[in-house]
Amino acid sequence: MKEIISHIWQIAKKDLIEFSRDRIRLVTFVIMPIFMMVLTGFIFPSQTTLKDVPIGIARLDNDQISEQLIKALKNLSMKDSQPAFNVKTYQSEDEVKEGIKKQEISGGLIVPEDFSTKLAANGQAQIIIIEDQANPQISAITTQVLEQVVNTFSQQIGTQKVGYLLQKEKVVPSGEAAEKTALAFLKPITTKLLGLIEGETNYFEFVAPGIMAMVVMTAVMTGLAGSVSREKEQGTLDGILISPISRLAIILGKATSQSIRGLAQGVIVLILAILLFGVKIYGSLLLVFLLLILGIFSFVGLGILVSASAAEQETATQILFMFQFPMLFLSGVFFPIQQMPKIMQQISHLVPLTYAIEALRKVMILGAGLTDIRTELIILFSFGLITLAIAMPLFRRMITR
Amino acid sequence: MEDIIEVENLTKKFGHFTAVDNVSFKVKKGEIFGFLGPNGAGKSTTIRMLTTLLRPTSGRARIAGYDLEAQQDQVRRYIGLVAEKIILYDRLTADENLQFFGRLNNLKPAVIKERSDRWLRRLGMEEWRNHQVGTYSTGMKQRINVVRALLTEPDILFLDEPTLGLDPQTSRLIRDFIAEVNETGATVILTTHDMHEAETLSDRVAIIDCGKIITLDTTENLKKMVKNISNPTFEDVFLTLTGNTVRDIASSRITSASRRWHGRPTNRVR
Ligand SMILES: Nc1ncnc2c1ncn2[C@@H]1O[C@H](COP(=O)(O)OP(=O)(O)O)[C@@H](O)[C@H]1O
Ligand SMILES: [Mg+2]
Numbered sequence: 001m002k003e004i005i006s007h008i009w010q011i012a013k014k015d016l017i018e019f020s021r022d023r024i025r026l027v028t029f030v031i032m033p034i035f036m037m038v039l040t041g042f043i044f045p046s047q048t049t050l051k052d053v054p055i056g057i058a059r060l061d062n063d064q065i066s067e068q069l070i071k072a073l074k075n076l077s078m079k080d081s082q083p084a085f086n087v088k089t090y091q092s093e094d095e096v097k098e099g100i101k102k103q104e105i106s107g108g109l110i111v112p113e114d115f116s117t118k119l120a121a122n123g124q125a126q127i128i129i130i131e132d133q134a135n136p137q138i139s140a141i142t143t144q145v146l147e148q149v150v151n152t153f154s155q156q157i158g159t160q161k162v163g164y165l166l167q168k169e170k171v172v173p174s175g176e177a178a179e180k181t182a183l184a185f186l187k188p189i190t191t192k193l194l195g196l197i198e199g200e201t202n203y204f205e206f207v208a209p210g211i212m213a214m215v216v217m218t219a220v221m222t223g224l225a226g227s228v229s230r231e232k233e234q235g236t237l238d239g240i241l242i243s244p245i246s247r248l249a250i251i252l253g254k255a256t257s258q259s260i261r262g263l264a265q266g267v268i269v270l271i272l273a274i275l276l277f278g279v280k281i282y283g284s285l286l287l288v289f290l291l292l293i294l295g296i297f298s299f300v301g302l303g304i305l306v307s308a309s310a311a312e313q314e315t316a317t318q319i320l321f322m323f324q325f326p327m328l329f330l331s332g333v334f335f336p337i338q339q340m341p342k343i344m345q346q347i348s349h350l351v352p353l354t355y356a357i358e359a360l361r362k363v364m365i366l367g368a369g370l371t372d373i374r375t376e377l378i379i380l381f382s383f384g385l386i387t388l389a390i391a392m393p394l395f396r397r398m399i400t401r
Numbered sequence: 402m403e404d405i406i407e408v409e410n411l412t413k414k415f416g417h418f419t420a421v422d423n424v425s426f427k428v429k430k431g432e433i434f435g436f437l438g439p440n441g442a443g444k445s446t447t448i449r450m451l452t453t454l455l456r457p458t459s460g461r462a463r464i465a466g467y468d469l470e471a472q473q474d475q476v477r478r479y480i481g482l483v484a485e486k487i488i489l490y491d492r493l494t495a496d497e498n499l500q501f502f503g504r505l506n507n508l509k510p511a512v513i514k515e516r517s518d519r520w521l522r523r524l525g526m527e528e529w530r531n532h533q534v535g536t537y538s539t540g541m542k543q544r545i546n547v548v549r550a551l552l553t554e555p556d557i558l559f560l561d562e563p564t565l566g567l568d569p570q571t572s573r574l575i576r577d578f579i580a581e582v583n584e585t586g587a588t589v590i591l592t593t594h595d596m597h598e599a600e601t602l603s604d605r606v607a608i609i610d611c612g613k614i615i616t617l618d619t620t621e622n623l624k625k626m627v628k629n630i631s632n633p634t635f636e637d638v639f640l641t642l643t644g645n646t647v648r649d650i651a652s653s654r655i656t657s658a659s660r661r662w663h664g665r666p667t668n669r670v671r
Contacts, residue, residue: 003507006504007504007505010501010504010505011505014490014493014497014501017492017493017497018490018492018493021492021533022492234486235484235485235486235487235488236486236488236489236490238452238454238482238484238486238488239482239484239488239489239502239549240505241453241454242452242453242454242477242480242482243477243502243505243506244474244475244477244478244506244507245505
């Protein structure tokens with residue numbers, strides 16, 4: 001046993017020394033996670049806020065009331081006191097539609113001709129919101145915000161009207177109390193949003209754990225397969241194989257060096273996320289590392305399987321690509337898997353990366369503790385154990401064909 | 402003399418292709434046993450099977466008294482290997498390489514140091530020991546590679562075309578060194594397609610072609626087989642044994658055989 005551990009360490013140490021002297025591999029090792037972070041950080045829009053989104057407005061009634069509504073829209077700001085909308089004026093509904101077709105604007109709002117007259121006659125007026133179906137992501141938020149603005153505006157008018165009635169009928173004494181009661185009549189129930197942590201989370205806090213898990217685990221899988229097939233091709237693997245050492249020590253030595261590399265890459269991602277994108281970790285850092293290590297463990301078996309079966313480096317890379325690509329989308333790195341169809345969600349849960357990412361999110365964003373991620377830990381560990389148990393005998397057979 | 406290697410009906414097939422075909426032979430303890438044959442004859446495949454790197458399709462072998470298949474780990478304790486490709490890491494220095502492979506063989510660092518000191522000096526590589534192997538010439542690499550194979554002071558040393566692609570001086574140095582190692586008691590199994598090498602080094606030679614052993618005898622006896630040529634070379638022996646019999650059937654076969662004989666595998670250059 002002591003011998004095996006010494007052999008594992010010898011092989012791991014040798015791999016790491018070799019790696020540390022390979023400048024090209026060192027550079028890609030650092031660049032790759034930076035690349036991933038920066039790309040996802042800047043390409044994916046932060047979807048909860050609107051900033052300077054162009055919308056078109058056609059005001060067909062020319063009355064004061066609708067002008068107030070437009071003013072409210074123009075003054076709306078969601079973040080950093082930047083206007084949410086860049087309002088453009090159009091003359092008709094058709095012009096607004098044309099504007100959307102040309103993608104000049106990401107949505108439109110029509111105030112019909114009879115808007116003010118209906119309001120004045122205590123009737124129910126209507127505002128038309130036109131959505132940009134070519135752009136569902138932005139459109140969803142835009143229309144939601146537009147509706148909110150119109151609703152709030154509508155509520156204000158309603159409160160004034162009912163307040164006036166209440167005062168006139170002497171239900172309440174003063175004007176101020178009248179408005180309050182009116183509001184209570186119109187909106188008897190309010191909601192309050194309470195998060196588990198203070199402040200707002202951004203999209204990046206959502207993707208950071210995913211990217212971290214993904215970078216670490218693909219690094220381990222590709223690294224392991226690549227390292228074994230490289231030694232196979234160069235012939236140095238023969239030197240290890242003819243040594244009277246346990247075959248387990250050989251593959252575990254390789255796995256150890258790759259895991260250390262993977263962890264180092266994970267740390268790079270974490271540091272970048274904190275420094276560059278202001279990601280905060282609400283849970284325990286120790287737990288984050290434990291999860292990364294278990295995540296790596298869950299992938300080592302698969303990595304061994306690939307490296308044993310692929311005779312050449314190129315084949316190994318191709319097999320890995322086949323694995324990784326669907327995994328990226330299935331494991332919910334970029335989108336919550338809850339948004340996927342039921343069947344895809346079930347497939348998702350066959351991928352260990354999914355559990356690693358879910359657990360990392362719980363710890364990093366929600367500050368979850370050890371007991372909260374117990375299930376994920378057990379699943380990751382079992383997955384690793386089972387794949388390792390399958391991979392080891394296969395590895396033994398395949399290296400001496 | 403006792404037999405340190407006994408091979409019985411060893412066969413290796415790659416798919417439908419038979420690379421080594423029902424080969425049997427014995428190697429005596431302390432001798433230098435030569436495997437002579439053209440490229441693709443099956444020399445390397447035989448060596449790889451005997452060093453536990455390839456699983457035989459059928460047949461058996463005992464190495465140093467241990468069963469090749471059932472007692473792989475024991476077999477590995479008795480063998481050293483200089484394979485077709487150089488077993489050294491380019492990004493490690495000679496010393497680091499030797500320490501690494503020595504430690505895998507459960508040698509103490511001090512023992513590895515002492516042995517490599519001795520052999521590096523003998524092979525004129527002492528001053529290079531702290532340079533990365535990647536900066537060496539092929540001849541320098543092969544010298545370190547031989548030292549690596551000898552670290553455990555193995556009872557049996559397998560050498561697969563150890564002088565292929567080397568300059569004459571280094572080839573000479575390595576041949577002399579092999580002879581010295583053999584003097585100290587190691588059994589040497591050597592493959593080569595260089596007839597001069599087989600002749601000068603080996604006690605007995607097996608001539609192998611197309612996966613089959615055609616003849617196995619001492620170098621003296623092999624030369625005696627060629628009666629019609631005075632002072633025959635090994636090439637004459639080979640041609641007599643393989644070529645002449647084939648010549649009657651188709652003369653084109655000879656040219657292809659002799660082309661294979663002189664051709665060099667391209668995968669050696671790294
Ligand atoms: N892994 C392999 N798969 C398929 N064919 C192989 C493999 N290794 C060797 N061969 C074939 O077996 C034959 C013998 O090869 P080898 O033992 O390397 O010859 P030698 O060392 O005598 O030049 C060659 O025809 C070679 O192409
Ligand atoms: Mg060969």
